[in-house]
Amino acid sequence: MTATLRSPIAAVLLLAALAARAGTGLVYVANEKDDTLTLIDAKTLEVTGSIPTCARPRHLQRLPGGTRLLVACGDAGEADVIDLATRRVVDTSPLGHDPEALDLSADGRLAYVSAEDDHALAVFDLAARKEIGRVALGPEPEGVKLSPDGRRVYVTSEVAGVVYAIDTATLQIERTIPVGRRPRRLALAADGAQLWVTNEKSATISVISTATLEVVDTLPVVVDGLTADGITPVGMVLAPDGATIYVALGRANRVAFVDVATHRVRALVPVGRRAWALALSADGERLFVAGGLSNDLTAIDTRSAQVLKTIAVGQVPNAVLVDD
Numbered sequence: 001m002t003a004t005l006r007s008p009i010a011a012v013l014l015l016a017a018l019a020a021r022a023g024t025g026l027v028y029v030a031n032e033k034d035d036t037l038t039l040i041d042a043k044t045l046e047v048t049g050s051i052p053t054c055a056r057p058r059h060l061q062r063l064p065g066g067t068r069l070l071v072a073c074g075d076a077g078e079a080d081v082i083d084l085a086t087r088r089v090v091d092t093s094p095l096g097h098d099p100e101a102l103d104l105s106a107d108g109r110l111a112y113v114s115a116e117d118d119h120a121l122a123v124f125d126l127a128a129r130k131e132i133g134r135v136a137l138g139p140e141p142e143g144v145k146l147s148p149d150g151r152r153v154y155v156t157s158e159v160a161g162v163v164y165a166i167d168t169a170t171l172q173i174e175r176t177i178p179v180g181r182r183p184r185r186l187a188l189a190a191d192g193a194q195l196w197v198t199n200e201k202s203a204t205i206s207v208i209s210t211a212t213l214e215v216v217d218t219l220p221v222v223v224d225g226l227t228a229d230g231i232t233p234v235g236m237v238l239a240p241d242g243a244t245i246y247v248a249l250g251r252a253n254r255v256a257f258v259d260v261a262t263h264r265v266r267a268l269v270p271v272g273r274r275a276w277a278l279a280l281s282a283d284g285e286r287l288f289v290a291g292g293l294s295n296d297l298t299a300i301d302t303r304s305a306q307v308l309k310t311i312a313v314g315q316v317p318n319a320v321l322v323d324d
Contacts (some may be wrong), residue, residue, distance in 0.1 A: 163195070189238070254268045
């Protein structure tokens with residue numbers, strides 16, 4: 001019997017493994033108040049265009065195969081699927097009420113979505129266009145990260161001050177791990193042995209052993225001239241070589257270069273106002289940091305820790321993705 005593809009998303013998931021593609025060479029910036037993506041050439045650092053999206057774009061992630069981009073929108077309660085070659089929305093998928101952040105299964109079929117107002121993790125089958133599971137959590141879940149093998153998903157609860165480790169097969173909570181105040185985002189070390197967690201209201205980063213599911217270290221973030229309440233770490237991205245984690249420091253208007261082995265800050269680079277979101281080029285040589293209140297994107301040379309350019313984007317940029 002021949003299978004019927006019911007949606008463009010299903011077609012993409014079926015064909016994703018056929019071939020790799022060259023990137024577009026663009027940086028995509030989601031502007032939360034404009035309902036747009038700003039497109040920037042990753043080499044020349046010039047704005048090349050924009051794409052309209054669903055209401056309040058908050059999360060960007062490539063679908064397998066790399067030809068299409070998933071844009072999760074909080075006010076719309078759905079995701080746009082954008083064809084990167086044509087720059088057009090070619091499909092949509094429901095994501096439930098007020099989706100905050102998400103991560104995708106390796107095949108791109110399942111989206112694990114933090115439902116902030118529902119205090120839950122929702123699991124959506126993107127090809128079938130429906131919710132297939134749900135886990136009740138503490139108030140205001142946000143960061144979502146799948147383990148490399150897909151067997152566990154980690155979710156932060158901003159109000160409860162914990163990270164949940166959830167079995168993806170049973171959707172049961174394995175462990176509730178206390179961290180700092182208002183945990184936001186998550187990053188895995190290259191070997192998967194450590195999970196890093198930004199604590200926005202504690203000005204710290206918690207490091208969790210994924211083997212024991214216990215906090216093994218807490219890194220204070222210090223910026224000369226600022227008190228702890230002015231340092232609000234949120235977004236993180238790991239360098240391709242696994243040696244450095246870059247941390248956006250929110251109201252401190254800086255990004256920290258943190259050595260993964262020593263857990264020490266190697267450099268602090270000034271960026272735009274309220275730095276939350278950031279992304280790296282594929283070679284790790286350029287870091288892009290969104291200034292959510294200055295409506296700009298700062299491009300940084302990671303080798304010299306120097307700013308290359310500050311680029312005006314839309315209103316309240318809240319997510320960044322580099323497709324190179």
